[in-house]
Amino acid sequence: MGFGDVVQRAIHKATVVPRLSAAATRAGLGPAGTVEVLRISQTALQAAATHGSGVPGRSNALRHFMWQAVLTARFGVEAAQSIAVAQEAGSPTRKDSGVDQHNNAAGQAYGAAHVGELTAGSPADAMAVLVPVALEMWESDELVWVRPH
Structure with a gap:
């Protein structure tokens, strides 16, 4: 990986909050909804890091699955898809982006x-419901990953 790739990846990671905020606003979620999108994103990231580490690709797969499940349950599939597209915008790796999709x-x-299960309580409550589901889906190859080059 060259210096340009490293810079592009750093920029993509550093601009995630503005991208997600703008996507939530475009989806019509308003200020409270935008904050909730960011809370859900952070909670999914933490849950995936805790329960997905140790196996290449697992944390990323769990994060995307859980994040989109909660966003869909709480805001609808169109809003979740719009936010997902914004997250992938400018992704430096096409294969990784395809896996994320x-x-x-x-x-x-x-x-x-599973709207009822994922809308009752906090984002952390929803992640607690989703972690075993995500791990089972990972084990059955329903969630996928790309090997790093």
């Missing part, structure tokens, strides 16, 4: 089918 779609389907 797959795992996002799995989360969206799950979130649409």
Whole structure:
């Protein structure tokens, strides 16, 4: 990986909050909804780091699945898809972005089918419900990853 790739990845990571905020606003979620999107994003990141570490690709797959499941349950599939597209915008790795899209779609389907479970309580409560589901989906290869080059 060259210096330009490193810089591009750093910029992509550093601009995630503005991208997600703008996407939530465009989706019509308002200030409270935008803050909730960021809370859900942070909670998914923490849950995935805690329960997905130790196996290459697992944390990323779990994060995208859980994040999109909760966003879909709470705001609807269109808003979740819009926010996911914003997250992937400018992604420095096309293969990784494709994997993320797959795992996002799995989360969206799950979130649409389990609204009641994922809207009761806090984002952390929703992640507690989703962690075992995500781990089971990972083990059955329903969630995917790309090997680093």
